[in-house]
Amino acid sequence: xxxxxxxxxxxxxxxxxxxxxxxxxxxxxxxxxxxxxxxxxxxxxxxxxxxxxxxxxxxxxxxxxxxxxxxxxxxxxxxxxxxxxxxxxxxxxxxxxxxxxxxxxxxxxxxxxxxxxxxxxxxxxxxxxxxxxxxxxxxxxxxxxxxxxxxxxxxxxxxxxxxxxxxxxxxxxxxxxxxxxxxxxxxxxxxxxxxxxxxxxxxxxxxxxxxxxxxxxxxxxxxxxxxxxxxxxxxxxxxxxxxxxxxxxxxxxxxxxxxxxxxxxxxxxxxxxxxxxxxxx
Amino acid sequence: xxxxxxxxxxxxxxxxxxxxxxxxxxxxxxxxxxxxxxxxxxxxxxxxxxxxxxxxxxxxxxxxxxxxxxxxxxxxxxxxxxxxxxxxxxxxxxxxxxxxxxxxxxxxxxxxxxxxxxxxxxxxxxxxxxxxxxxxxxxxxxxxxxxxxxxxxxxxxxxxxxxxxxxxxxxxxxxxxxxxxxxxxxxxxxxxxxxxxxxxxxxxxxxxxxxxxxxxxxxxxxxxxxxxxxxxxxxxxxxxxxxxxxxxxxxxxxxxxxxxxxxxxxxxxxxxxxxxxxxxxxxxxxxxxxxxxxxxxxxxxxxxxxxxxxxxxxxxxxxxxxxxxxxxxxxxxxxxxxxxxxxxxxxxxxxxx
Numbered sequence: 001x002x003x004x005x006x007x008x009x010x011x012x013x014x015x016x017x018x019x020x021x022x023x024x025x026x027x028x029x030x031x032x033x034x035x036x037x038x039x040x041x042x043x044x045x046x047x048x049x050x051x052x053x054x055x056x057x058x059x060x061x062x063x064x065x066x067x068x069x070x071x072x073x074x075x076x077x078x079x080x081x082x083x084x085x086x087x088x089x090x091x092x093x094x095x096x097x098x099x100x101x102x103x104x105x106x107x108x109x110x111x112x113x114x115x116x117x118x119x120x121x122x123x124x125x126x127x128x129x130x131x132x133x134x135x136x137x138x139x140x141x142x143x144x145x146x147x148x149x150x151x152x153x154x155x156x157x158x159x160x161x162x163x164x165x166x167x168x169x170x171x172x173x174x175x176x177x178x179x180x181x182x183x184x185x186x187x188x189x190x191x192x193x194x195x196x197x198x199x200x201x202x203x204x205x206x207x208x209x210x211x212x213x214x215x216x217x218x219x220x221x222x223x224x225x226x227x228x229x230x231x232x233x234x235x236x237x238x239x240x241x242x243x244x245x246x247x248x249x250x251x252x253x254x255x256x257x258x259x260x261x262x263x264x265x266x267x268x269x270x271x272x273x274x275x276x277x278x279x280x281x
Numbered sequence: 282x283x284x285x286x287x288x289x290x291x292x293x294x295x296x297x298x299x300x301x302x303x304x305x306x307x308x309x310x311x312x313x314x315x316x317x318x319x320x321x322x323x324x325x326x327x328x329x330x331x332x333x334x335x336x337x338x339x340x341x342x343x344x345x346x347x348x349x350x351x352x353x354x355x356x357x358x359x360x361x362x363x364x365x366x367x368x369x370x371x372x373x374x375x376x377x378x379x380x381x382x383x384x385x386x387x388x389x390x391x392x393x394x395x396x397x398x399x400x401x402x403x404x405x406x407x408x409x410x411x412x413x414x415x416x417x418x419x420x421x422x423x424x425x426x427x428x429x430x431x432x433x434x435x436x437x438x439x440x441x442x443x444x445x446x447x448x449x450x451x452x453x454x455x456x457x458x459x460x461x462x463x464x465x466x467x468x469x470x471x472x473x474x475x476x477x478x479x480x481x482x483x484x485x486x487x488x489x490x491x492x493x494x495x496x497x498x499x500x501x502x503x504x505x506x507x508x509x510x511x512x513x514x515x516x517x518x519x520x521x522x523x524x525x526x527x528x529x530x531x532x533x534x535x536x537x538x539x540x541x542x543x544x545x546x547x548x549x550x551x552x553x554x555x556x557x558x559x560x561x562x563x564x565x566x567x568x569x570x571x572x573x574x575x576x577x578x579x580x581x582x583x584x585x586x587x588x589x590x591x592x593x594x595x596x597x598x599x600x601x602x603x604x605x606x607x608x609x610x611x612x613x614x615x616x617x618x619x620x621x622x623x624x625x626x627x628x629x630x631x632x633x634x
Contacts, residue, residue, distance in 0.1 A: 013462045029496040274335040276498045
């Protein structure tokens with residue numbers, strides 16, 4: 001599947017100085033109003049978690065950020081090297097917790113599990129460790145999911161998609177790259193191929209079948225500017241590409257919502273019991 | 282009446298649904314304002330209660346006779362105030378209100394008329410809509426208050442200005458949104474800044490825009506409070522995204538000066554506006570009739586009167602501005618009658634009162 005990206009279309013704006021200002025203010029504000037000073041963040045060595053961690057270090061001070069490296073035995077050594085490099089740039093501490101024993105202990109009972117199940121299990125294992133450390137360190141779990149992943153549903157529900165505050169959730173990958181560069185994420189991290197590192201040799205773009213830049217260009221018109229299907233075809237996106245992406249967005253809607261609750265009372269949580277998360281804060 | 286006074290916008294970060302905490306914020310600002318010799322202190326929209334209240338609306342709403350409001354009344358003996366909160370009316374309707382206090386009294390209540398209920402906004406779900414736009418006298422000259430979205434409707438400031446306001450105060454809780462390359466502020470901030478300048482200049486008024494900062498459930502408010510003079514120049518400007526006290530001097534002689542140079546308000550033809558608006562109101566609303574029905578009616582009308590054929594669109598849109606005969610034909614096609622001449626005269630006479 002190929003997608004043609006026309007050159008004259010409205011392009012995703014990046015404006016790193018403005019985003020940096022807004023997102024650091026967001027982290028400071030949303031973390032402190034809960035009565036907490038600190039965040040824990042899982043460091044994968046990739047651009048999203050690197051950027052999140054650096055923004056938090058800038059917003060809260062490096063002494064208030066704890067990066068957790070949680071490798072599995074098949075994880076790429078390069079990922080760890082990159083995670084260490086980011087912690088050095090940001091001046092915050094890291095803790096390495098090898099998740100191999102707990103993952104292997106579980107899959108000994110289910111040896112036929114496919115790579116997707118294993119990958120999801122690892123993502124969820126990391127999430128439980130992050131939350132445990134958030135309790136241990138009186139911190140919030142800082143999210144690292146970007147808008148592209150969230151819209152495509154390209155993440156593990158209750159795994160890497162879980163967090164308390166997420167500064168990057170309204171930024172397309174294209175914007176993450178631009179901001180990461182401006183904030184000082186090491187260049188080799190910004191330039192490397194994105195991967196969830198769930199199995200050896202995995203890359204996001206090979207798995208998805210399109211590049212982030214292509215899909216971001218489409219999602220920006222489709223979601224932010226609300227182009228119709230016909231308008232998208234007219235500006236050069238193929239019907240197959242538009243349909244595939246639209247389906248991915250639709251089919252992953254459940255990942256962006258709370259579980260469905262059966263309504264029986266007059267006042268049901270999140271339907272007619274509506275309060276902001278920042279209730280009284 | 283002084284023509285020269287000092288006004289301050291308190292660009293603060295309220296706590297969502299915590300009136301006691303926000304009242305403490307108010308009182309700290311009031312204390313500072315009194316110390317600094319400020320004449321009028323303006324707080325942002327709903328800053329005493331918080332903005333995205335949802336089901337909290339009825340839980341945090343304040344009666345005008347409540348203890349909290351009484352404290353503001355008392356404080357206004359030292360500095361005039363514009364406060365923003367959810368007002369519970371005696372009939373248990375809830376309004377997004379901004380209240381002007383002066384010399385220990387409530388002098389004016391503006392209830393937000395245009396409640397945004399689209400995109401990230403949900404005000405119409407929780408709040409009742411105000412139905413008045415009035416200017417009012419203060420010690421410092423005639424003011425009007427318009428709350429946030431009100432000002433996105435040009436009719437509101439038009440009414441306020443023709444009702445005599447020389448200072449338009451706009452308390453706001455305006456969320457930041459939209460990033461453009463090269464801008465130092467978000468798109469919404471830029472839109473507001475353009476609007477404030479155009480309005481101040483068009484209507485020869487001071488425009489005092491008081492916006493909040495902070496975040497509610499991840500939605501940031503952009504701040505950037507400002508005072509814009511009648512010539513469109515900036516008297517004071519607050520920072521974006523950070524709390525601040527934004528103060529400046531208002532010199533009503535500048536209103537006079539600007540109105541001498543550009544007497545737009547003097548020349549405004551209120552009767553023409555009213556008559557045209559009545560004409561527009563009398564027409565069926567767009568979308569009120571199915572196009573086929575309207576067309577059918579127009580054809581039938583044409584057959585009856587002329588026996589001829591109908592030009593396309595005629596009678597369907599009915600937007601002609603031609604002769605009296607044209608208008609009469611338009612009326613018949615649209616199935617409406619115009620206000621009777623007597624009614625028109627009454628409108629015209631109303632002006633001299």
